[in-house]
Amino acid sequence: MAAAIQVRQLTKRYGQLVALDQIxxxxxxxxxxxxxxxxxxxxxxxxxxxAGLVAPNSGRVAIMGHDVQxxxxxxRRCLGVVPQExxxxxxxxxxxTLQFQSGYYGIRKNDAWIDEILANLDLTGKADTNMRKLSGxxxxxxLVAQAxxxxxxxxxxxxxxxxxxVELRQTLWKFIRRLNEEGHTIVLTTHYLEEAESQCGRIxxxxxxxxxxxxxxxxxxRRFATHTLRITLRNGDVLPARIAETAERRGxxxxxxxxxxxxxxxxxxxxxxxxxxxxxxxxxxxDLEEVFxxxxxxxxx
Numbered sequence: 001m002a003a004a005i006q007v008r009q010l011t012k013r014y015g016q017l018v019a020l021d022q023i024x025x026x027x028x029x030x031x032x033x034x035x036x037x038x039x040x041x042x043x044x045x046x047x048x049x050x051a052g053l054v055a056p057n058s059g060r061v062a063i064m065g066h067d068v069q070x071x072x073x074x075x076r077r078c079l080g081v082v083p084q085e086x087x088x089x090x091x092x093x094x095x096x097t098l099q100f101q102s103g104y105y106g107i108r109k110n111d112a113w114i115d116e117i118l119a120n121l122d123l124t125g126k127a128d129t130n131m132r133k134l135s136g137x138x139x140x141x142x143l144v145a146q147a148x149x150x151x152x153x154x155x156x157x158x159x160x161x162x163x164x165x166v167e168l169r170q171t172l173w174k175f176i177r178r179l180n181e182e183g184h185t186i187v188l189t190t191h192y193l194e195e196a197e198s199q200c201g202r203i204x205x206x207x208x209x210x211x212x213x214x215x216x217x218x219x220x221x222r223r224f225a226t227h228t229l230r231i232t233l234r235n236g237d238v239l240p241a242r243i244a245e246t247a248e249r250r251g252x253x254x255x256x257x258x259x260x261x262x263x264x265x266x267x268x269x270x271x272x273x274x275x276x277x278x279x280x281x282x283x284x285x286x287d288l289e290e291v292f293x294x295x296x297x298x299x300x301x
Contacts, residue, residue, distance in 0.1 A: 002029075003062070004031065005027040010024075010056050020209045027202075033186065033187045033201070034200030035204050036190070037205055037206035041207050063078045077150065082144050082155075084159040090130070094118070099111075102150065113149070117148055120174075121144060121175060140162075140168070141168065157187065160172060203215070228256070228258075229257075230282040232254075232281075240270050242270065
């Protein structure tokens with residue numbers, strides 16, 4: 001079975017700038033895959049390469065086994081991309097926009113699927129509204145609908161929830177999870193790392209045009225993140241010197257790092273011996289933001 005997306009030695013330069021530097025990546029069919037990185041890491045260039053909008057200097061990309069450059073018609077039929085920018089035609093209604101999009105792919109009598117997409121994205125009430133009259137959040141829903149209208153097996157979401165409200169996020173993720181459960185491959189780029197952590201089974205992190213980390217989300221958390229003990233001491237109490245060396249002050253709380261749960265008792269014993277009274281305590285789990293920051297700093301250093 002062909003991979004959903006296969007990238008081999010992909011390189012793209014803009015003058016002296018190397019946007020993609022010999023990228024090797026394989027995303028399997030049915031995955032919910034995260035593609036993360038700071039601004040300028042090369043994520044959008046890579047996504048544009050998936051869609052055939054950027055011609056690489058070297059290397060190749062295949063979507064569901066179809067080469068993006070030499071078999072572009074089939075590769076594009078297999079791919080739906082939700083762009084980061086709000087791009088739309090101001091002369092049509094929502095329904096007309098989706099009907100025209102269907103026509104681009106040679107799909108006739110697609111109204112039943114269009115109606116289903118509209119319902120799942122809470123756009124039914126806006127179906128006959130001109131695109132110019134929609135709010136930014138509603139326009140973003142239409143972009144999602146456009147990417148899905150030809151039922152592509154591979155769906156790429158480039159910052160799909162940027163600047164949208166909580167209701168849209170919940171509606172969108174419910175629908176996207178359903179599509180993933182039905183076998184669609186989902187590729188997500190986002191700056192909301194909690195979304196990537198909760199949705200993605202595997203994650204690739206990019207920086208300066210290279211993939212610097214690639215693993216299952218759970219494995220990345222185990223390898224790079226630590227647990228956190230947040231404590232609030234009685235007013236006036238001072239941390240023991242050994243603990244204070246590695247503690248971080250956040251408002252009224254002290255944040256302590258630990259790797260094994262038995263270390264909590266050791267830290268609490270030291271606090272008791274120093275005469276400190278703990279008035280509040282909270283144990284925090286490792287999160288993807290910590291992993292992200294550590295990896296980006298390590299690459300810089």
